[in-house]
Amino acid sequence: MDREATVPDDGPEEGQTDTLPPDRGDGQDHSPAADQLLRKAPELQPTVPSPASRSASEYTEQQVQVLEDIEHVRARPSMYIGDTTARGLHHLVYEVVDNAIDEAMAGTCRNIIVIIKADGSVSVEDDGRGIPVGIKEEYGLPAIELCLTVLGAGAKFVRDSYKVSGGLHGVGVSVVNALSEWCEVTTRRDGQVWVIGFERGKTVRPLEAIGQATTPGTRVEFKPDADVFSDTSFQTSIIASRLRELAYLNPGLAIALRDERAGTAETFQFQEGLKQFVEHLNEGKEPLHPVVHIRREDQSQRLICEVAFQYTDSYTENTLAFANNINTHEGGTHLTGFRGALTRAVNSCAKKNDLIKPSDPLPTGEDIREGLTAVISVMVPEPQFEGQTKTKLGNSEVGTFVESTLNELLSNYLEENPAIAKRIVAKAVQAAEAREAARKARETARKSALSGAGMSRKLVDCSSREMDETELFIVEGDSAAGSAKGHRDAETQAILPIRGKILNVEKARLHKVLSHEEIIEIIKALGTGIGSEDFDLAKLRYGRVILMTDADVDGSHIRTLLLTFFFRHLRPLIDAGRIYIAQPPLYELRKGKRVEYALDDSRLNERLSRLGLEGTKLEVRRPGSPAQVHDSPTLAGLLKLVERIELQARILGRRGIEFRGFVEERYVGGRLPVVRALLDGREEYFYSEQEFEDFRRQAAASGASVARNELGEARELQRCFAELADFACTESDLFLKREELITGELSPAAFVLLPAGSDPIELDNLAGLPAGVREIGARGWEIKRFKGLGEMNKEQLWETTMDPANRVLRKVIVGEGGELEDIDVVETDRIFSILMGDDVERRREFIETNAIHVKNLDV
Template identity: 40%
Template sequence: MTKKTPAKPAKKASKTSYDSSNIKVLKGLEAVKKRPGMYIGDTDDGTGLHHMIFEIVDNSIDEALAGHCDEISVIIHEDSLVTVKDNGRGIPVDFHKEEGMSAAEVILTKLHAGGKFDDNSYKVSGGLHGVGISVVNALSETLDLKIKRDGKVWEQTYKDGAPKNKIKSTGSTKEQGTEIKIIPSKSTFGDNTTFDYDILIKKLRELSFLNSGVSIILKDERVNKTEKFKSTGGLIEFVEYKNKNKTTLNKPFRFLQEAKDGMSIEVALQWNDSYQENIQCFTNNIPQKDGGSHLVGFRTALTRTLNTYMDKEGLLKNEGAAPSGDDAREGITAIISAKLPDPKFSSQTKDKLVSSEIQPIVEKETYKFLTEYLLENPNDAKAIAAKIIDASRAREAARKAREMTRRKGVLDGMGLPGKLADCQEKDPSLSEIYLVEGESAGGSAKQGRNRQNQAILPLKGKILNTQRARIDKVLGSEEIITLITAMGCGVNEEFDIEKLRYHSIIIMTDADVDGSHIRTLLLTFFNRQYKELIDRGYVYIAQPPLYKVKKGKKDIYLKDDSALNDFLLEKISETQILNITKTKKMSPENFKNLLKSYSDFVELTQVPDINIHEDVLRCMVLEDEFPNKPNDKNVSVWLKSLNKKLSSFNSSKNTAKLEEKTKNIIFERYEYGNSIANIVPYSFFKSKSYKLIQSFKEASKDIKPGTSSIIKNEESFLINDLFVSLNTFLEDARKGLNIQRYKGLGEMNPEQLWETTMDPVGRRLVQVKIDDADDANDLFEQLMGDNVESRRDFIEANVNSVGNIDI
């Protein structure tokens, strides 16, 4: 029996003073350092880090919008150092009387300072309205400023937001512009200071489309990679880029209209044969994911214009009702770019434009230009109209299908499917459902589960590919209906998140070709029909083990090949010792790293697409690294040295030479009197495969054949050939072990399935997240759409980056 202790009366607060001394005013940039997320975004997930660069770039774009800049460069250096420079007018350096410092220092150290607050400096601008560059300075460990203006070069350095010295002239120049170098502060971003090339390139490409004529260069010195964007087609090219993997119905078209009070609207659009709309809105280059007044104006005009056209052309005579706005927008890709002097947004994040004055302008101009386009392009107009009428008919068919399924109780959650083994828990937040491949695995899962809160739904075979299926076809699929019924929240127009029966939806399939396909089909379904479930973090992928290792009476479950490899390497490093010399041992950690890098190297030699003989790859390990900036001279020197090693490596059949015209390297070998030549471009030496070779080289650099040795069971073995010795270790590691590879979930008994995959204590789940909806949709379209060429291109582009395909 637990004895209850009576609650003690609260102590009376001491009479400490509460006056003006208790009020803290965060001066200058201290407020930014204290609450960086308010100004720059999340400092943990990379959002805020990359926003630092975008804020600097936005200043350069503002210069371009004002007509003073046409080239912007972003350079990623080593050690989290980034440079952004432009050829604009250069930040002013003259003395600011009010603040008692240079104008440049005011802009970098004072919040809400800059030319954006002066109507004469910038008519329109993006960014954080004057706080951008000062926030970047506040959150930078160091910031180096270089300004070229009025024939002089000016420089100043900042540390943690404070100037280390006064701005001073360091030379003369005929150029103009601003250059800013930053190293993000570790006190703000921790260890998350690595810039992602793909995130930067996506944003810079977007800015290039939105600001045609401006050259934007991204250079990554870490991997010697450079891309240059200079759009001449502007939004037209933006739309074409968005539709690159789709079959389009018409030529893209655009219109640009200047309005009064400095406002302007530019729109580009095109239809494709998909069933989704993709409309992106921007205001002063700032994206609005939630649209706003410019989107409302565009949608209203689009529906009215198209219905008016189809009615006049007699295309709706045999149709029951006029197409809806959703029908008109099915398959549309559109970019709306509004420029306003003083835009108003619904929140600090600027995700929705609420400036009402832009809506009638967008509506009027869209109606005017779209009407002209339809009349001047009759073939395109008919193709668009046919698409819209087809969408309208499909919507009506879907309505009938919904009525039918509603009668069966599918859309309102009445009557659960017979194959569903439901759980006892009624609270969705505590309930989870496993979507299991096949009846066999479903049976084991039903027996092994916790009936209190785990439901099991076995799925028969491969479900419908919903990427290109309208809702009427979706509702005609038996397996999809079963899935929708189990979810309980309806679908499409009937969807109600509050009725969802499980807040953990776990996809559990085999680790083979069919299992991967079923998992992809399910993810496609959730992305198309239940994206909100993904956005809320409700969808997971189970990670059942691929191997069971039996060592004596002990069973060890390992998730995949990598885990098995780590287990074997751990066993070697724990039972053997590597002596670099008679007096120097290699640490167990370094020994394991050596074995891991060699194991990766062995895998590399077995990949057919590498197209380089194993002996050549081994000699590359012994050779100096390929020149970082290759030219005919240094590549020839490298090849000469490599050929020497090949001739002394019992590999006289292999030779290497440079093909100067194509800048490819030809590896030639002779087998059974035949010559076999493999062409390897310079790009191979920047690939993941070559990095594996360099990793093994680095890990084995201290090994000295003929001197280094291995101690095993108190017996010493001299290392004469590095490759032969390491190979022997890997083979010995499997001795005494019974390794079973699971081909499917059905091979596990209920206890094993519970222990490895369903028990919350020890299971591994991967949460499905979508960071960028457009990128996700493009990927699903490539993999699951109808365009075979696009899918082939994707496979060819990514095949070399796949370390191990377990299918």
């Protein structure tokens, strides 16, 4: 069975983010993100649509309206969040963040803080108006409780509460609450701090005031329910991508993201908004002119159109369209209006100023958009989207407004900047000429069976013609291809060897791509054709296209070149989920004739743990008490619990907090502190939000600012410590130390592993349990580490990389229409441009920045 992961991974950003500096030993978060946003916020004034500005007094419980009940949300979560995989999981965060963004668009929010906590929960805090707490008389409940427990309760259906909002359907935060193991909401409003708590959508902690508030705002904390989601682990890069996007779309708004699991933080704030967005997208490319920025507002229709664009030396278009901060992947009337106006304005300017020779072909809209990077953002009071997915805008008046705006303002810009107009027209003419050359190249190639009528001369085909069951392995090197040919399923597996490194298509137009022999062989084997005029996905001959290269530097380079080719010229294959990367294992485990493989270090440890648990018991010896023996199933549960504690201890260490000292000094009455604060260099710990709020209020009265760190890992540790009692253990067992006796021997061990048929292992303390179990599991096994395909013989290549029963494949997915829509196609495009483009200095900076994240580098 194939197990699938995703590629490519995006690394830390350059330029727009702040990264945590090394620990200073005081345990305090010194990141710019924390320093800026966890203290009193500076007076940042975001650029927001003027019609959207509202006073706080106009947002009260009277604006909250109820549309329908949500009892079936937990039974049918996919109806509300798309699915219960990673995409749906991250959608929960977006729903809460979107509420904060709506406050920003209303002119009442300047800062948003998103924290991924150590226990797997997420906190989203803003300094907006706070959720109303007044009683909604017809329901007898506080407005905040209605918003969190009743589907469709909110103020976005009332025309004047929010002039512009992304939460059209009004199901957001209530669905988040329903699909969370627990949810706690703190609202600061009217001088009071209010808290309300829920479990799986049900109120378990009624609304109560816990103190006085000095500033307004809302904090929503929730932990996704593992009974609903297949995986509850948030990916920081996915959340960061969305937050960065929102910061670009809302100039001046500061959005901080902290990941307590990794100890990282970054802040997104862009005073020039879309202009900086385009500059970010064009990293690694050579711009032909400064970014063009156009903005117009129609107060009568309450519409705002904002566009920023820039041409570069690249050969692809990268246009993003947003409506009310929502990325409309499928476009819509605003995108159609922009493209129509751009084509008309450029061609009109070219004709008027004789910039096109009579012999030159007239550029089409596609020609004019070659090398274009553009961002279109519209604000619409009543947007019409296609369904809950909101991927296509349907408002006809928006298309008319965008087109008329661009017709006038872009035409004026080109008239006022003739040098830039000349460069844009010249770029379009070159694109038209290249299009004609590519047409001729395709025509020539068609005669040699490029479109699939003939076959690649290098292809070793399979016998089956059922596309869904067949696979094409694109293999680096003739020797590796020879091994693959000798050990394959000849019915369903085809082999295409490629020699050397293919053309870097990032730097080449299509007609040059079609002159490269290895690429021609790939296109022939696939059968789809290439180019917008000839490509036909229905003609694909194989259900899976698998890239199989060595794990060395050359193999990685060849794989990257292939991915660049597929991303730039055969993107529909990626969108359809047809491209995979073979993942040979890193380890071989051999015991006599028994052979197993482990993909990476984590899977090796997992396998050794399973082997070590087989037939092993744990004896617990307490002075003055009879020994207690845990059987293998019980031991497995204890092992999993200790590993959870290990993880939280590592996270504390990244904060500069020593685990043992923290527990021994701070574990009071079965509780650990949940908030750490720093005031004038002095650390303070608090066991409840109310304790901290009282402290912060006193500090504010004296004019002092308090830096606040939530200790999400402490909550998880408290749960783990409580579960230790089920195994007759306590947290102090983690820190036991065996003393040396006068005889020179160590004192008796409290924990002894008793494997079946081999020597016992005495543990110094409970924390040594995972290593002890793995040591038992490794007994009798020879463990070998591979570097790549070249070290494997033919049988091993089949067993580990080609046999569907054993292999691991990584599925290449990039946004829009993929199984995981949130993988950032924008970042993917940018990284391809940086790594495969001509800007050597920018590429060097990227590599230096991200080198520390590389694992298993073969040099």
